[in-house]
Amino acid sequence: MTTERPLAPSRFMRETQNRPGGGRHRAALVEKARLSIKQGSKSFSAASRLFDKPTRERVWLLYAWCRRCDDIADAQEMGGELGDQSNPEGRLNSIRALTQRAFEGLPTADVAFDAFGLVAQECGITPEMAEDVIAGFALDAKDWRPRSERNLLQYCYHVAGAVGVMMAVVMGVDPEDQETLDRATDLGLAFQLANIARDLVEDDAAGRCYLPMEWLAYQDIEPGQHTKPHHRQELADMAAQLTDLMEQHAAASKIGAAKLPFRSRWAVLSAARIYTAIGREVRARGTAAWDHRVYTSKTDKMRHAAAAFFEALLNRPQAPAEMPEWSRRQLAEKARSA
Numbered sequence: 001m002t003t004e005r006p007l008a009p010s011r012f013m014r015e016t017q018n019r020p021g022g023g024r025h026r027a028a029l030v031e032k033a034r035l036s037i038k039q040g041s042k043s044f045s046a047a048s049r050l051f052d053k054p055t056r057e058r059v060w061l062l063y064a065w066c067r068r069c070d071d072i073a074d075a076q077e078m079g080g081e082l083g084d085q086s087n088p089e090g091r092l093n094s095i096r097a098l099t100q101r102a103f104e105g106l107p108t109a110d111v112a113f114d115a116f117g118l119v120a121q122e123c124g125i126t127p128e129m130a131e132d133v134i135a136g137f138a139l140d141a142k143d144w145r146p147r148s149e150r151n152l153l154q155y156c157y158h159v160a161g162a163v164g165v166m167m168a169v170v171m172g173v174d175p176e177d178q179e180t181l182d183r184a185t186d187l188g189l190a191f192q193l194a195n196i197a198r199d200l201v202e203d204d205a206a207g208r209c210y211l212p213m214e215w216l217a218y219q220d221i222e223p224g225q226h227t228k229p230h231h232r233q234e235l236a237d238m239a240a241q242l243t244d245l246m247e248q249h250a251a252a253s254k255i256g257a258a259k260l261p262f263r264s265r266w267a268v269l270s271a272a273r274i275y276t277a278i279g280r281e282v283r284a285r286g287t288a289a290w291d292h293r294v295y296t297s298k299t300d301k302m303r304h305a306a307a308a309f310f311e312a313l314l315n316r317p318q319a320p321a322e323m324p325e326w327s328r329r330q331l332a333e334k335a336r337s338a
Contacts, residue, residue: 019105021118029115033060036112040067043274046301050267051171058170061119065102066133066163068112069095073137088141095137099130123170132162132332146212149245150326155210156192157185157331164188165328168256171264178328183256185328187272190250194279197242200235201227201290211238232287239289243279250276252324254317266305266312273304 021029037045037060048059072091098108102117119125136158146152161184168184169175196203196210203210204227216226219234226235250272257268274296282289296304 021105021114021121023107024111024114024118026118029111029118030057030060032111033057033064033115036060036064036067043296043301044271046298046305047267047271047274050263050270050305052261052263055171055264058119058123059167061115062125062163062166062170064112065099065116065119068110069099069134069137073140092134092137092141095134099134100127103127103130119170124175125166125169126175129162129166129169132158132165136160136162140208145209148212148214150331152210152212153189153245153326154331156189156196157328160188160192160195161185161328161331162188164191164253171260171268173259180256180259182328183253185331186249186256186324187253187268189324190246190253190272190279191275193242193246193249194275194282197239197246197279197282198289198294200239202293215241227290236286236289240283243283246276246279248320248322249324251318251320255319257312258315258317262312265315266308269308269311270301270305273308274301277304 037048040063044063048056048063051059072095073088075091098110098113099116101108102113103120105117105121108114108117116130120130136155139155139158144155146155164184164187165181167188168181173180173184175181200211209224209226211226215238216223219226219231219238221231221234225231226238253272254269257265257272260268277296277300278294281294285291285294
């Protein structure tokens, strides 16, 4: 009987060391992450420049992971054209496995996940926080659809609100400060609601619909027909509902932003102004909102950043007339059981 020999003598074998960032140099990870946000989101890239350097770099590192997870889940590159949509569970398992290795400080062979391992170690991001984000990809993987407005917000929590929680921790918010993390969640919800309103037709072309079934039933719209020309007014009405929700959560988020250091507050308020402007433009265009993609010009971004500077300096946010109905914990717990 023969015994297989090892590929190398045992004295030359080395155990993989657990090091944040999988052993990559921090500067290299930061540069890759900077390029990722520059290519993937001009709005976030512009707002991120307002942070102090340590926070800015950590925001880039976190964004790189979010962008990469989204691309793996959708089989695309930098948010581009969707690829082969078969085997969504396999892609989801890859995201979880790579994220787990990143938390353990093991090399992942993927810069974005190594970047995440580094920022998680530096800021105290937990596996539970990451899993809340990954749960959003899981909902998409099983073709989940919201039945009610609460379901819609549960989905928005997982794909954006939970990212807001991690961003808050990156900015120095205590993970035990539930009130501030609720407000960080509100900002993510506002962003996602604006995105959904803008992308209603684009999402439908990809076979996705994030409008609650109850809203569609109220408008007497047959399944899969909401983007047809004869329903364009109803679609505009539902987009307005989305942006009304966006306004409420954006206003609530400013209460939490007031607790951040000045430069972080300025960056957050700038991003809030840029994204709510997208939602407002969709609402203002009415039935023509999807004739051309809504975007924010460079000039408008600069204008919003200037206005946010004075808003951050004054730092006297007004609470919305009515605060959001559901807390972060309520949305998270309910969605995990969906």
